[in-house]
Amino acid sequence: MRLVTVGGFLGAGKTSLLQGLARWWGEQGLRLLVLENEAGQVGLDDRLLRDLALEVRLLPGGCACCDLQGVLVDKLKQALDEDRWDLVLLEPSGVASLASLGQVLERYVPELGQGITATVVDASRHATMTKALPKLLADHLAASRQVVLSKADLIPAKEVERIGNQLRLDAPQAQVWPADLRGDGAYELAQEVAPRLLESWAAPGRESAPAGDGPHQAQSYALDLPPNGLTPQAAQDLVRRIIAALPAPGQDWLGHVKFWGSDASGGHLLVSGTTAQDVTTRGGSPGPLGGRSWLVVISHLPLPADLDEMVRLLLAQAAPGASLEPVRSTPSLLSLDGLAQPSA
Numbered sequence: 635m636r637l638v639t640v641g642g643f644l645g646a647g648k649t650s651l652l653q654g655l656a657r658w659w660g661e662q663g664l665r666l667l668v669l670e671n672e673a674g675q676v677g678l679d680d681r682l683l684r685d686l687a688l689e690v691r692l693l694p695g696g697c698a699c700c701d702l703q704g705v706l707v708d709k710l711k712q713a714l715d716e717d718r719w720d721l722v723l724l725e726p727s728g729v730a731s732l733a734s735l736g737q738v739l740e741r742y743v744p745e746l747g748q749g750i751t752a753t754v755v756d757a758s759r760h761a762t763m764t765k766a767l768p769k770l771l772a773d774h775l776a777a778s779r780q781v782v783l784s785k786a787d788l789i790p791a792k793e794v795e796r797i798g799n800q801l802r803l804d805a806p807q808a809q810v811w812p813a814d815l816r817g818d819g820a821y822e823l824a825q826e827v828a829p830r831l832l833e834s835w836a837a838p839g840r841e842s843a844p845a846g847d848g849p850h851q852a853q854s855y856a857l858d859l860p861p862n863g864l865t866p867q868a869a870q871d872l873v874r875r876i877i878a879a880l881p882a883p884g885q886d887w888l889g890h891v892k893f894w895g896s897d898a899s900g901g902h903l904l905v906s907g908t909t910a911q912d913v914t915t916r917g918g919s920p921g922p923l924g925g926r927s928w929l930v931v932i933s934h935l936p937l938p939a940d941l942d943e944m945v946r947l948l949l950a951q952a953a954p955g956a957s958l959e960p961v962r963s964t965p966s967l968l969s970l971d972g973l974a975q976p977s978a
């Protein structure tokens with residue numbers, strides 16, 4: 635289970651973006667739980683989201699990063715125990731500090747790491763935010779690798795461009811997406827942003843990242859392993875075989891293949907390699923892996939058209955009974971930012 639947080643100031647467009655993301659991931663077959671934190675006692679956004687047939691749980695009457703910390707932790711632990719969610723989408727209140735949220739997660743729900751964070755910045759109120767709440771804005775930007783510049787329709791294009799450039803300076807680790815989130819806008823944006831969010835799980839926003847270096851192709855997979863279905867050694871072999879099967883293996887191929895899995899006690903394992911020779915395993919020495927796992931293939935060369943089939947075949951050999959779902963059907967373009975190494 636992964637946690638995706640959609641941060642941003644009050645009314646910036648968090649729920650709008652979350653709706654688009656949820657629709658996109660729902661169509662990919664991911665099982666979604668939404669946690670809606672409302673500063674007010676009554677939830678409205680959760681009703682909006684329930685209309686989309688999403689399971690939504692409400693954390694009303696305060697802020698998840700401070701006064702409702704305990705409630706948030708309980709809800710996340712409950713979701714982990716239920717063991718039926720691929721993604722939990724959290725919308726904190728518009729005044730939540732994302733840095734504080736990250737600390738709460740690390741301390742009380744370490745299974746989730748720092749989660750994945752996107753931030754929505756309201757273009758039409760950017761000037762006001764920088765004057766009135768510069769620390770909150772900086773907090774939101776620092777935590778995120780994907781920054782959505784909403785309400786771009788409300789101000790002149792030149793102004794959108796200027797703010798976008800400013801945000802890229804303020805948050806050099808982030809990709810910035812000017813958008814109109816109304817109507818199908820959020821859903822259309824989600825097709826670009828959602829896969830990148832899942833790819834950035836290994837590289838939290840707060841870490842500085844190498845500068846972008848041109849387009850690369852990436853393909854992510856959600857795997858379902860039988861209980862205890864894959865030994866850590868077999869996971870390492872799987873990554874090695876995938877790298878070896880890519881079109882230009884060895885020195886001519888520049889890329890990264892990463893596998894993430896967990897064992898029955900919640901221990902995590904990250905296997906990654908850039909050549910068949912340098913495949914390494916990091917994580918808390920877990921036992922046999924099972925359940926939801928993830929695989930990401932990133933390449934500077936076009937990925938083979940039959941990559942899905944190839945990966946499915948290699949997975950079937952490594953873990954009979956496992957299934958695999960591409961997180962998006964077409965390989966996406968992303969910059970080298972996505973390749974930042976996770977900490978061990």
Ligand SMILES: Nc1nc2c(ncn2[C@@H]2O[C@H](COP(=O)(O)OP(=O)(O)OP(=O)(O)O)[C@@H](O)[C@H]2O)c(=O)[nH]1
Nearest residue numbers: 644645646647648649650728784785813814815816
């Ligand atoms: N014109 C325009 N309006 C937008 C855009 N994105 C969101 N809105 C509107 O802005 C208002 C707030 O959007 P929400 O998605 O509810 O914002 P939020 O961040 O979830 O708000 P809170 O949860 O209350 O903090 C709604 O009326 C949206 O329709 C956009 O890109 N352009």
Ligand SMILES: [Mg+2]
Nearest residue numbers: 648649679725
């Ligand atoms: Mg909202």
